[in-house]
Amino acid sequence: MQVRKIHEIRTVTFADKPNDPWFVAADVCRALGVYMRIRNGYEEVRNDFLKKNLNDVEHLLSPIPIRGEGGQRHKRQCVSESDLYRLLMRSDKPEAKQFQDWVTRDVLPAIRKDGMYVKGEEKVLTGEMSLDEMTLKAVGG
Incomplete structure (x- = not known):
C-alpha cells in the first residue's frame, strides 16, 4: 500500500x-x-x-x-x-466549482459529441494547440 x-x-x-x-x-x-x-x-x-x-x-x-x-x-x-x-x-467550494464547470462544459460534451475526451482538447478551440498536436497527443505520440 x-x-x-x-x-x-x-x-x-x-x-x-x-x-x-x-x-x-x-x-x-x-x-x-x-x-x-x-x-x-x-x-x-x-x-x-x-x-x-x-x-x-x-x-x-x-x-x-x-x-x-x-x-x-x-x-x-x-x-x-x-x-x-x-x-x-x-461541493459549493470555488475550487470544486471550477472542476464541475470543466467536467460539464468540456469533458461531458466532448464524450457526447466524439465518444471520447482527450485531455486538453479545449486548447484547440482557443488556439493554444493545433489540431495536429492534439491528434498526436490523442494517439500517444
Whole structure:
C-alpha cells in the first residue's frame, strides 16, 4: 500500500491495484467543506450522509489502516475515485466549482459529441494547440 498527499488529501493505492486509488474520506470532506461536523470537540465525517450519497461504502464500513506522519498506524475511512467525483460535484467550494464547470462544459460534451475526451482538447478551440498536436497527443505520440 502506498499513501501520497495531493492538496491535503491523502491518496491510498494498493500494490495489487495501482490504478484504483482510494482517498481518505475526512481529508476529502474537509477540503470540500461537505459532510463534516464537530462532535465532543472533534471534527468528524458525517457517515450517515456519506452512506446515503456514495456508491462504494466498502472502506467506510471497513476502514483501512494507514501509517501517519509520526509513523503510527490509524484506521481511516476511504472513498473510491468515483465517489470522490460525486463529492466534488456536490461541493459549493470555488475550487470544486471550477472542476464541475470543466467536467460539464468540456469533458461531458466532448464524450457526447466524439465518444471520447482527450485531455486538453479545449486548447484547440482557443488556439493554444493545433489540431495536429492534439491528434498526436490523442494517439500517444
